[in-house]
Amino acid sequence: MLALATDVPWWQRIVDFSSYGELLPLVRNSLIAGVLLALVGGLVGVFVMQRDLAFAVHGVSELSFAGASAALLLSIDVTLGAIIGSLVAAMAIGFLGSRARDRNSIIGVLMPFGLGLGVLALALYPGRAANKFGLLTGQIVAVDDARVGAMAAITVVVVGGLLFVWRPLTFASVDPEVAAARGVPTRALSFAFMLLLGLAVAMAVQVVGALLVLSLLITPAAAATRISASPVWVPVLAVIFAEVSAIGGILLALGASVPISPYITTISFVIYLVCRWLGRRRRQHGWVRRPSAVAGAVVG
Amino acid sequence: MSPVLELAGASLAFGERVVWSGVDLAVQAGEFVTVLGPNGSGKTSLLRAVLGQLHLTSGRIAVMGRPPHRGSRSVGYVPQQRIVDPATPVRARDIVRLGVDGDRWGPGHHDRRARVDELLAAVGATEYADVPVGMLSGGEQQRVRIAQALASDPAVLLCDEPLLSLDIRRQQEVTALIDTTRHATGTAVLFVTHEVNPVLPYTDCVLYLGPAGHAVGAPDVVLTSERLSKLYGTAVEVVRTQGRLLIVGDDGHVHHVEEEDE
Numbered sequence: 001m002l003a004l005a006t007d008v009p010w011w012q013r014i015v016d017f018s019s020y021g022e023l024l025p026l027v028r029n030s031l032i033a034g035v036l037l038a039l040v041g042g043l044v045g046v047f048v049m050q051r052d053l054a055f056a057v058h059g060v061s062e063l064s065f066a067g068a069s070a071a072l073l074l075s076i077d078v079t080l081g082a083i084i085g086s087l088v089a090a091m092a093i094g095f096l097g098s099r100a101r102d103r104n105s106i107i108g109v110l111m112p113f114g115l116g117l118g119v120l121a122l123a124l125y126p127g128r129a130a131n132k133f134g135l136l137t138g139q140i141v142a143v144d145d146a147r148v149g150a151m152a153a154i155t156v157v158v159v160g161g162l163l164f165v166w167r168p169l170t171f172a173s174v175d176p177e178v179a180a181a182r183g184v185p186t187r188a189l190s191f192a193f194m195l196l197l198g199l200a201v202a203m204a205v206q207v208v209g210a211l212l213v214l215s216l217l218i219t220p221a222a223a224a225t226r227i228s229a230s231p232v233w234v235p236v237l238a239v240i241f242a243e244v245s246a247i248g249g250i251l252l253a254l255g256a257s258v259p260i261s262p263y264i265t266t267i268s269f270v271i272y273l274v275c276r277w278l279g280r281r282r283r284q285h286g287w288v289r290r291p292s293a294v295a296g297a298v299v300g
Numbered sequence: 301m302s303p304v305l306e307l308a309g310a311s312l313a314f315g316e317r318v319v320w321s322g323v324d325l326a327v328q329a330g331e332f333v334t335v336l337g338p339n340g341s342g343k344t345s346l347l348r349a350v351l352g353q354l355h356l357t358s359g360r361i362a363v364m365g366r367p368p369h370r371g372s373r374s375v376g377y378v379p380q381q382r383i384v385d386p387a388t389p390v391r392a393r394d395i396v397r398l399g400v401d402g403d404r405w406g407p408g409h410h411d412r413r414a415r416v417d418e419l420l421a422a423v424g425a426t427e428y429a430d431v432p433v434g435m436l437s438g439g440e441q442q443r444v445r446i447a448q449a450l451a452s453d454p455a456v457l458l459c460d461e462p463l464l465s466l467d468i469r470r471q472q473e474v475t476a477l478i479d480t481t482r483h484a485t486g487t488a489v490l491f492v493t494h495e496v497n498p499v500l501p502y503t504d505c506v507l508y509l510g511p512a513g514h515a516v517g518a519p520d521v522v523l524t525s526e527r528l529s530k531l532y533g534t535a536v537e538v539v540r541t542q543g544r545l546l547i548v549g550d551d552g553h554v555h556h557v558e559e560e561d562e
């Protein structure tokens with residue numbers, strides 16, 4: 001970022017640790033934002049996987065982008081704009097799309113609309129181009145104290161909310177009929193989760209950009225479910241993977257002159273590949289040791 | 301002893317369409333009631349009425365002497381089988397655990413492991429407790445679902461087509477398991493099925509929902525050519541051959557061996 005792009009070979013623009021010491025304090029806020037976002041992304045991702053909502057995440061993030069761009073244009077708080085955009089999308093999807101097929105078509109309709117609105121707002125915005133594209137592809141130094149404060153508040157709401165609904169939400173996600181029979185309010189929970197998801201997306205858009213939100217809201221949890229099915233280890237691993245991707249990405253991007261998101265997405269993708277490979281081995285060797293086929297036949 | 305489940309003059313209709321009407325049924329603790337009938341005769345709807353998810357159009361229904369309500373721990377439910385994606389990151393033990401406390405809010409700090417292990421052992425699912433449910437066979441998944449339904453110590457266990465897509469041996473194993481369970485726990489069973497033969501040895505009472513009425517009674521009384529012809533409003537023959545019972549319609553169609561295509 002600080003080096004002049006034209007003077008240095010391209011590899012140095014990707015990895016350059018020469019001025020690390022001076023740069024680290026500058027990204028303190030980004031690091032805090034990354035830690036918070038990874039925590040939220042890892043946990044939310046577990047339910048995004050369970051409820052098969054990957055496409056919804058993408059749809060919500062485009063509207064969040066539209067909200068943030070409009071906020072930029074109107075010079076109101078970008079975080080607020082991102083949250084409003086997210087929540088509007090999350091509520092629309094939650095209200096209109098209780099069935100998977102309805103949901104996907106609604107998202108498919110909302111997504112280009114949101115992206116179009118965002119592009120319009122950015123085209124009209126007179127400020128610097130770097131700021132503009134940050135919302136799509138991520139930015140590193142634009143996290144000020146106020147924004148970190150807002151992110152911390154969102155983190156408290158999302159993590160607290162998830163902890164409160166954790167078991168009924170899991171029940172409703174993996175076994176909706178029995179959950180409903182046992183009195184779990186499956187529809188209300190589905191809506192509540194969309195709102196928490198909207199908040200998480202609004203947070204992520206500001207760090208990794210609208211196009212790359214999935215790298216922190218899905219990839220870590222998808223990687224975790226490849227190697228574990230434990231209700232404790234899946235969220236723990238998802239958070240660890242998200243933290244490694246986010247913090248690793250921010251630190252690597254520090255000395256370089258390209259945005260933060262390629263680092264985050266690459267690390268999280270590599271983690272996913274490794275987990276897929278480990279999971280395949282595990283699947284081939286069986287999940288648990290079972291007694292011999294003869295003994296199994298008696299009970300099984 | 302007062303019945304654990306009672307229907308009196310119970311009727312259910314969706315708009316104009318009357319699904320069943322005037323059903324009288326009293327189920328005692330530990331009783332095995334088999335619910336038979338063609339597709340669309342309202343078997344699943346009956347279970348949903350017992351769960352408190354559907355309201356009767358008229359008549360009365362009571363579980364343990366009280367109107368049914370959602371979330372009742374007195375009713376255990378094994379829903380019609382769903383295909384579970386093998387990649388679903390949920391183990392057999394987690395499914396059972398959800399039956400124990402999946403309806404509780406807030407972070408949990410109780411250790412339910414002993415209870416979950418006990419439930420898994422009761423259905424013979426201990427050895428695959430840690431395998432993701434999607435990777436289990438149909439019969440194994442069914443055992444896990446039964447363990448889950450038993451988690452709240454229900455007075456009535458509702459099973460919706462639990463034999464669907466199982467081979468004959470697994471069908472016999474699952475019905476035998478449910479029979480053992482009702483003797484061990486005293487839970488009454490409402491067993492919805494297309495396959496009459498696997499459940500016949502255990503059935504105390506049959507509720508047959510037909511297109512032209514219903515019948516309640518002992519298997520030998522209800523499953524006769526005469527009674528079923530009335531329920532179908534057309535000639536139906538009940539054939540007993542080699543210890544098996546076949547129900548044959550006048551169009552030559554054999555009921556109870558067809559696959560449900562919902």
Ligand SMILES: Nc1ncnc2c1ncn2[C@@H]1O[C@H](COP(=O)(O)OP(=O)(O)O)[C@@H](O)[C@H]1O
Binds near residue numbers: 344346
């Ligand atoms: N919520 C509903 N609204 C309208 N009709 C319904 C509803 N649920 C079930 N039905 C109708 O009631 C009848 C009985 O359905 P169901 O109980 O599922 O039958 P079964 O389980 O015996 O195959 C069917 O004709 C079905 O279309």
Ligand SMILES: [Mg+2]
Binds near residue numbers: 343344345380460
């Ligand atoms: Mg049915």
